[in-house]
Amino acid sequence: MTQSKRETERKYEPPSGGVAGLPDLTGVGPVASVTAAGPEELDAVYHDTEDLRLAGSSATLRRRTGGPDAGWHLKLPLAGDTREEVWAPLSDEVPESLRELALSRTRGAELRPVVRIRSTRTVRRLRDAEGGVLAELSLDEVRADAAASGGGRAEWGELEVELAEGVDAGLLDVVEKKLRKKGIVRADSPSKLARALRETGAGAGPERCPEVVAGSPGAYVLAYVREQAGRLVSLDPAVRGDLPDAVHRMRVTCRRLRACLRSYQSVLDRRVTDPVRAELRWLAGELGAARDQEVLGERIGAALTDLPDELVLGPVAARLRVWEVSHGGEARSRTREALATPRYLRLLDALDALVRRPPLRAGAGRKPARTMARAVLDEYGRLAGRMEIALAQPAGRSRETALHEARKAAKKLRYAAEVARPALGKPVARLGERAKAVQQLLGEHQDAVVAQHTLRELAVAAHGAGESAFTWGLLHGLERAGAEARQRELTEVWRAASDPALRAPLEH
The missing domain is CATH 1.20.120 (Four Helix Bundle (Hemerythrin (Met), subunit A))
Incomplete structure (x- = not known):
């Protein structure tokens, strides 16, 4: 069993003086009162591949005890300050459901503990006039230890402001303005894990892409390929979850990548890119069955709705529904089966290698x-x-x-x-x-x-x-x-x- 929610938060350097240094946020925007809670003792072990593929794509996987949401948490980046957080109950091993959602990032590599982060958390809840929670301010005293023997240790303080679900993100800006007046500034690290990895030396991370001359065709083409390859990886969990329009967006991403690799053969060597293009074509074809079915069903359904009642003769809507269910189920199964194949993971590996070790040709350095x-x-x-x-x-x-x-x-x-x-x-x-x-x-x-x-x-x-x-x-x-x-x-x-x-x- 898993549960999913959107998490929108910002991290700040802690105020001098700890809790006493926090400004009074009563009256800031819709905040009518502030209530205290805690302290909480949180203990989280973060898991990643040996070369930190999750961290490299701004995703995190942890097993945490303590607090109201103890369990496994997989966090996937979305736009801005928002992430998708998928929760699963506590267990000794990584839940299969979370392992599958992370597969496009790990590409099947073994997940292992990389760092342990313990936090003593003090919470302030921002409430509206009816007493509903708008946001939480969490002041954490953090202790991080590398999981490997002989690893380092780090300690720091951190302030988080996290919105409650459904609250307008503009509240973060209003709260931040008040925090800045007290000298409280954004944290340098986007997450506890990023800081822990850096300060404990827990991992070197994935191989870095070689430098490409800024403003060159090579730089522009690689930036585009990197963006689209990242989008393909990010869309994987949404496709597995059968979210609206996810299959369509992944299919379009495949087409964009194929077109770029074809059009810019003077920049990237086709001896390397042609096999990648062929595999992208295969994936787009597997996705196409579900997408074409979806579009066709919506089109016919809309046309049927527009007809006057006197022109609808017989059980037309029922027959269309049967057609949609039978064909749609087959198409979705085909998509899920494609994402479960080693062939799909090899394609993601090939795209990653293409970005990290680009096969540049002479045209990559021209004007x-x-x-x-x-x-x-x-x-x-x-x-x-x-x-x-x-x-x-x-x-x-x-x-x-x-x-x-x-x-x-x-x-x-x-x-x-x-x-x-x-x-x-x-x-x-x-x-x-x-x-x-x-x-x-x-x-x-x-x-x-x-x-x-x-x-x-x-x-x-x-x-x-x-x-x-x-x-x-x-x-x-x-x-x-x-x-x-x-x-x-x-x-x-x-x-x-x-x-x-x-x-x-x-x-x-």
């Missing part, structure tokens, strides 16, 4: 205006070729296929421009936005094409069961009309994207 602009223009050329083929096709299946290929080319151009934007600025950003418009229009067209095939299958199934197929045929006709409308719009959208003035700044 961005030359290398990166050329990569973007090459992708534009491929898109233009795909569009020429598609627009020359007669209406029908061949044109639909050609437009789908053009859509993929537009996506590659968009992502290549995304990588180059920090280096080349507004000119490449404008071209990327026009490519995005083409991609989105062609995406709507492709969704309509796929929906027609599914609606026909549902109509055939309904007819075979003795139900009316009228509504399914009506929805099919609406999707077909929509696809034809998108094709008519395409000429104007492509004219805007192919304007030579957009490419001129990149060609000189």
Whole structure:
């Protein structure tokens, strides 16, 4: 059994004088009163891999006794001051549920104790006018010991301000303003573990990436790859938890990485990146079944809802629900099975190695205006070729296929421009936005094409069961009309994207 919550907190250096040095926060924002609690004795053993893969990705795993939430805690970083905290009951070994959620970070490496942190905690609770808890101020006296024999010891004081769930994060700013007036400043370390590792010498951490010349194509491309690889790892727990839109975001991340590695072959050696691209394609394909199912079900369901009641004949909603459940369960199982394979962990290893030991080519050190602009223009050329083929096709299946290929080319151009934007600025950003418009229009067209095939299958199934197929045929006709409308719009959208003035700044 696990429980999950969002934790939003900030850490500060302790006030001189301990508890007596804390300012009175009564009347600060919505704070109507402050009550005392504690002291508490907390004892936590932090676990990580030998090369500190969890700490390297700003995640922590601990077994803690004492306090109201004794148990195992896995903390995963989110935006800003917020982290996702997953709790599991006390046990001697790392709970399998937490081990699985940490798998994208550990990549199967053994978890072991790295540091023990004991804290004597004094708590002040900030309450609103109704007595509800808004936040807690925790003043900790911390003692840290490296787990390995012969390791070091460190002691320090620390102040934490943690919001209660559901409280507006703006309260942290209001409280911090009051703390600063008393000379209380933010702590240098983002967590107790980070400070303990540093001051006890408990671990050297993962291998560092070699220095790349700032402002070079290599620096820009590696920054993008590092960001997307980190996003892939961070999305893993959300996909395993079947959270909304998680599969879609992970699939898009795979595509961004694949596109970057393809477009910037003059920066990173394709002998190394091509196998990574192939594995990213495999993962995106495994994720695609769940995502396509989700999008298609939502699309058909929304279209059905929009129909007048008199046009809905037979058990249409029930049949759609059965289709969603049967197909959706299969798709989600396929995703979970993919994330459980050694192949997936090898892909994460390969991405980590790519970032830490990048296979740089000569183009990595040239001027961005030359290398990166050329990569973007090459992708534009491929898109233009795909569009020429598609627009020359007669209406029908061949044109639909050609437009789908053009859509993929537009996506590659968009992502290549995304990588180059920090280096080349507004000119490449404008071209990327026009490519995005083409991609989105062609995406709507492709969704309509796929929906027609599914609606026909549902109509055939309904007819075979003795139900009316009228509504399914009506929805099919609406999707077909929509696809034809998108094709008519395409000429104007492509004219805007192919304007030579957009490419001129990149060609000189």
